[in-house]
Amino acid sequence: MRVASTIARNRFLDSLFTVASLLAMLVGFVTLLALFLGLAVDGWPRLTWRFFTSYPSRFPEEAGILSAWVGTTVVMLVTALTAVPVGVAAAVYLEEYAPRNRLTDLIEINIANLAGVPSIVYGLLALGLLVYQLGLGQSILTAGLTLALLILPIVVTSAREAVRSVPNSIREAAYALGATKWQTVKDHVLPSATGGILTGLIIALSRAIGESAPLITIGALSFIAFLPHPPWQPELPYLSFQWLMDPFTVMPIQMFNWVSRPQEEFHANAAAAGLVLMGMTLAMNGLAIAIRARFRKRIKW
Amino acid sequence: MLSATPPAVKAHVKHLEFYYDTAHVLKNISLAIPEKQVTAVIGPSGCGKTTYLRCFNRMHDLYPGNRYEGEIILHPDNVNIISPTVDPIEVRMRISMVFQKPNPFPQTIFENVAYGLRIRGWTGRPALDEKVEQALRRAALWDEVKDRLHHPGLTLSGGQQQRLCIARALATEPEILLFDEPTSALDPSATSRIEELMLDLKNQVTIIVVTHNMQQAARVSDFTAFLYLGELVEFNKTDKMFTAPSNRLTEDYITGRFG
Amino acid sequence: MIESILLLAALTSVAITVGIAGMLVYESLPFFRYVSLVEFLTDSQWTPLFSEAHYGILPLVSGTLVTTGVALLVALPIGTITAIYLSECASLVVRETVKPLLELLTAVPTVVYGYFALLFVTPLLQRIWIDLPGFNMLSAGLVIGVMIVPYVSSLSEDAMTAVPMEMREASYAMGATRMQTALRVVVPSALSGIAAAYAPGMSRAIGETMVVAIAAGMQPTLTWNPLEPAETITAYIVQVSLGDLPHGSVGYQSIFAAGLVLLLMTLVFNLAGHLLRKGYWRTY
Numbered sequence: 001m002r003v004a005s006t007i008a009r010n011r012f013l014d015s016l017f018t019v020a021s022l023l024a025m026l027v028g029f030v031t032l033l034a035l036f037l038g039l040a041v042d043g044w045p046r047l048t049w050r051f052f053t054s055y056p057s058r059f060p061e062e063a064g065i066l067s068a069w070v071g072t073t074v075v076m077l078v079t080a081l082t083a084v085p086v087g088v089a090a091a092v093y094l095e096e097y098a099p100r101n102r103l104t105d106l107i108e109i110n111i112a113n114l115a116g117v118p119s120i121v122y123g124l125l126a127l128g129l130l131v132y133q134l135g136l137g138q139s140i141l142t143a144g145l146t147l148a149l150l151i152l153p154i155v156v157t158s159a160r161e162a163v164r165s166v167p168n169s170i171r172e173a174a175y176a177l178g179a180t181k182w183q184t185v186k187d188h189v190l191p192s193a194t195g196g197i198l199t200g201l202i203i204a205l206s207r208a209i210g211e212s213a214p215l216i217t218i219g220a221l222s223f224i225a226f227l228p229h230p231p232w233q234p235e236l237p238y239l240s241f242q243w244l245m246d247p248f249t250v251m252p253i254q255m256f257n258w259v260s261r262p263q264e265e266f267h268a269n270a271a272a273a274g275l276v277l278m279g280m281t282l283a284m285n286g287l288a289i290a291i292r293a294r295f296r297k298r299i300k301w
Numbered sequence: 302m303l304s305a306t307p308p309a310v311k312a313h314v315k316h317l318e319f320y321y322d323t324a325h326v327l328k329n330i331s332l333a334i335p336e337k338q339v340t341a342v343i344g345p346s347g348c349g350k351t352t353y354l355r356c357f358n359r360m361h362d363l364y365p366g367n368r369y370e371g372e373i374i375l376h377p378d379n380v381n382i383i384s385p386t387v388d389p390i391e392v393r394m395r396i397s398m399v400f401q402k403p404n405p406f407p408q409t410i411f412e413n414v415a416y417g418l419r420i421r422g423w424t425g426r427p428a429l430d431e432k433v434e435q436a437l438r439r440a441a442l443w444d445e446v447k448d449r450l451h452h453p454g455l456t457l458s459g460g461q462q463q464r465l466c467i468a469r470a471l472a473t474e475p476e477i478l479l480f481d482e483p484t485s486a487l488d489p490s491a492t493s494r495i496e497e498l499m500l501d502l503k504n505q506v507t508i509i510v511v512t513h514n515m516q517q518a519a520r521v522s523d524f525t526a527f528l529y530l531g532e533l534v535e536f537n538k539t540d541k542m543f544t545a546p547s548n549r550l551t552e553d554y555i556t557g558r559f560g
Numbered sequence: 561m562i563e564s565i566l567l568l569a570a571l572t573s574v575a576i577t578v579g580i581a582g583m584l585v586y587e588s589l590p591f592f593r594y595v596s597l598v599e600f601l602t603d604s605q606w607t608p609l610f611s612e613a614h615y616g617i618l619p620l621v622s623g624t625l626v627t628t629g630v631a632l633l634v635a636l637p638i639g640t641i642t643a644i645y646l647s648e649c650a651s652l653v654v655r656e657t658v659k660p661l662l663e664l665l666t667a668v669p670t671v672v673y674g675y676f677a678l679l680f681v682t683p684l685l686q687r688i689w690i691d692l693p694g695f696n697m698l699s700a701g702l703v704i705g706v707m708i709v710p711y712v713s714s715l716s717e718d719a720m721t722a723v724p725m726e727m728r729e730a731s732y733a734m735g736a737t738r739m740q741t742a743l744r745v746v747v748p749s750a751l752s753g754i755a756a757a758y759a760p761g762m763s764r765a766i767g768e769t770m771v772v773a774i775a776a777g778m779q780p781t782l783t784w785n786p787l788e789p790a791e792t793i794t795a796y797i798v799q800v801s802l803g804d805l806p807h808g809s810v811g812y813q814s815i816f817a818a819g820l821v822l823l824l825m826t827l828v829f830n831l832a833g834h835l836l837r838k839g840y841w842r843t844y
Contacts, residue, residue: 170404170407173400176360177420177470178421179416
């Protein structure tokens, strides 16, 4: 019967498609696996305590990531401290205050657009503006600000979503008691949205950790054999900001430097640095997921 | 229920019109809200009762496209509370609302009740403690929560949450308390507790309650307004409206010919 | 007033866009006074740092386009098929496992992908093409392709899930299999949405820097053969930044000119995606 053979043929094509799809999904999975294994095989032997506490060196066995991971931590601090206030403020404005007009549309279009701009272009902006025009030089401050600019669209978007997910009934309850808009936002909307905002921030920072192109552009060095100044000093006012103007390097740049060397021994260093970098990224993603779960349990609408 | 003198008027609604964008939702409503009585607002779905209620505390100002015309004069100072020159926040400081679905803040029971006081500048802990207890007592919730004031409000049952919202609204000693279908999300026993509460409270505060449940209106209110398609069809003492309505439409609604 | 402060924060996004466009143009202007636009667009050599300097952007553009092309040849089919399968055929269990894995692909830092391309993919490919040079566009392109699969697949999947269930039910009711329904009903309905989903992946590939800087080489050559090394616009900017270039020199300005071209290319793709997306929503 023609119907039976048609059905059979259709089912066959169906399973063919399933096979093709599974192969497609396998590509990603295999790549991840190969990536991890490749890094692990080459880099694991290098992961010693010494690796974490040594500066880069001409000798691959002695070269370490001390300046790189300290640099990453410090730069991330500047990035977070800059991106959070600006990003959350912008998100609150857009969700709670902004009227539906051309200006609001303009702002929203810009945010959507900026997310699609290549990261290296941010480096160019920072080079011209921060390094030269504002004279901030090739410093930790510049690096932190550059990355903050880069992740700002992500922070704003995820903060907006967090604010939006606060039920309107809470707002109405606050307004009905005579609260002003700012009181409502400050006392009720923001506290409820904190979980989502934090999650979005951590994910944004986990992207920023892996960014090297814009930082190379502003002049990160990769042979730094010293650490930035500490943030304290023995005299008043005991806090020092000298470290902000110090030269810097970060983990991905150190890895890039090592992988670009012709000597194979440095490639092992690169692999080890890659493992550490991936560890940092995965840890942050895991943290974000944990925070999201915890906040979701606490506030059950 | 006889009263020797007619009750004083707390608010005069004069030719109230309400537009949502171009839709003319409330048409020429005029009536007098009696002081320290319960006024029910009834009518079929979509007749504008909740819209009407939300005019009293300027909730419509929160959303774009809304427009009021006419006046709602609040006594004794004769202020038109829907005038654009009057700050909605001032209005909300004098008129509180309890919503259809209980919406306590995701905070402790204490903080929920204290919030209205805090934004009015109350800070001293002993004073707050006293006012919170007072409000919870008035809302008939004190005995059930006095030992767990610092537990989250959301751990209470639905009926308790609604009483918490009532306490929250009462803490600031409003002149009018608005109820927007307060029991439609609650089970029958919780419902009857809230109805009892309304009867207790009316001697202390003017109450306007929107309800789609006519029997509830008959049980708790002294006066009833019947709204249909945005217009006030009839406004009368409750017992009179339910036994001898003046308007044919009212009678049809009450007897269930439409709804 | 609180609102003004918040508005200022929101306006930084506009300021950044203006800053980017302004900075690129500002620093490119002196460059274009020095190099004619004709030479820029037609010269087949890009050697700004040599004593006998040539300023033709074509080699960099060809490098960018070829690597992007390879990447898209990988990402578009894989991403689309994955999206179709996940949205139309997969069980919840499969979806819940595959989607996080795909997200993991986006979490990997690009330097790591670069490492992978140079030290893993290239040697692998060299077993097939024996005289494949150590730096080539193919490895870089393949890795970039895998890297952007999640972009393509998740956005395409969104486009397909937006197709109403009623359409699928009509097809199933006629005895069609899942694949037939997917390919004949869902995909055509979601077509402009899927095309719109390609745009972000494309501009991501165009803007990719580290993978090409590490694996494709830093020699600008005007070639359309992926088996050869070449330099992309992005890799060039990195190359110059790694060296010492005096502020204000032609070499310094050349990276802004290159960046300007890059930005224009990505804007074109973003715009295309935006227009397609708008057209997409209108059919519903």
